[in-house]
Amino acid sequence: MAELVRVALVALGSSLPVVMIGGLIIRVARGWSVTVSMVALVLIPTLATFAGVFWSSRFMTEPNFEAIAVVLVIVAVVTLPSAVMMARYQARQTVWEQEIQDAEAAAEQSRRQLVAFVSHDLRTPLAGIRALAEAIADGIVSQDEVRDQAKRIEHESIRLQEMVDDLFEMAKINAGAVNAPYDRVALDEVVDDVMSAHGIAAERAGVTLEAELPAKAVRVIGSDRALVRVLSNLVANAIAHTPAGGRVKLSVGADREGAWARVDDTGVGIDAADLPRVFDVAYRGSNDRVPRSDSSLPSGSGLGLAIAAGLVRAHRGSLSVHNLNRGARFEVRLPLAAD
Incomplete structure (x- = not known):
């Protein structure tokens, strides 16, 4: 009986330090990968068992002790690789779940920002249309001014339509429903359409709009x-x-x-702190738009850059921005179409 008690105390004294050291390692490793933590959880009891058997073996006289030691070694050889594989699998699952949760949280935050952004910006043109319509209906506006006020209502209605179109496009982008067709597109033709669409607005704003095209057409795949x-x-x-x-x-x-x-533009540039957030849905830069005396110039919905970034991603490209010595540069990168 005394011999058994002595063996038990030796086994406890040799395995307990291993467990305590292992517990300390796990505590320190909490900020490490899940794989390391799980391997440690399997390795600690195995090492503790080995330590207990090794130090107490001198008190054992049974002939089957060598067989017990062999069994322990085989179990350890099988258990440790299995623990590593299961730990890696569990680590990947944990990372994926965290990424999904982060993506859902970011999407929810984006939706809330978009709702707040839109509700704020839609009030202005709606309030303007309502005020002008009530003034005309109440006879406050003279007959000579009716035409001018109707024109203002038309401008505000166009602005609302642009906002609705942008919201629809942004909703498709957020839902992942934007897929670029596999058509060969010549960028010089795209530039021609853009120049035609914005030439008059640039002239009325007093801004020179120019294009620079290469001698050979640049073709990409997309819409x-x-x-x-x-x-x-x-x-x-x-x-x-x-x-x-x-x-x-x-x-x-x-x-x-x-x-x-x-x-490239020669405008006011972008504050360095705002550069990482330029393409966010609810982004409001520190540098505001340049005041225009012509109120009929389009002011946009404020979603233009976010929509541009989403459409470029759908084309498997990238959109970046940085400041120049004067103004800013927005650069679109797209894969070239094969010859």
């Missing part, structure tokens, strides 16, 4: 309508932030990394 929308949004944004007398340049080219389109 010409979507790419016109992307460059139109970038050009409209550049015009809105460029004072009279400034310049907006739209250029196209290609290099080893693929096709590119750049919109």
Whole structure:
């Protein structure tokens, strides 16, 4: 009996330090990967068992002790690789679940920001239309002014329509429902459409709008309508932030990394702190648009850059921005179409 008690105390004294050290390692490893933690959970009891058997073996006289030791080794050889594989699988599952939760939280936050953003911006044109309509209905506006006020209502209605169109496009992008068709698109033709669409607005804003095209056409795979929308949004944004007398340049080219389109302006630039958030849905920059005396110039919905970024992603491309010595540059990168 005394011999058994002595063996038990030796086994306890040799295995307990291993368990305590293992517990300390697990506590320290909480900030490490899940794989390391789970391997430690399996390794600690195995090592504790080995320590207990090893130090107490001198008190054992049974002939089957060697067989017991062999069994322990075999169990350890089988258990440890299995623990590593299960730990890696569990780690991947944990990471995936966390990524899904983060994506859902980000989507929910984006939806809330979009609702707040839209509800705020829709009030202005709606309030203007209502005030003008009530003034006309109440006879406050003279007959000579009715035409001018009707024109203002028309401008506000166009602005509302643009907001609704942008919201619809943004909803499709957030839902992942935007798929670019596999058509060969010549960027020089896209540039022509953009220049035609914004030439008059740039002239009325006192901004010089120019294009620079390469001698050889640059072709990409995608949707010409979507790419016109992307460059139109970038050009409209550049015009809105460029004072009279400034310049907006739209250029196209290609290099080893693929096709590119750049919109450079000589405007107010973008604060460095705002650069990472320029393409966010609810982004409001520190540098506001340049005031225009012509109220009929389109002011946009404020979703233009976010829509442009979403459409570029659908084309498997990228959209970036950085400041120049004067103004800012927005650059679209797209894969080249195979010859």
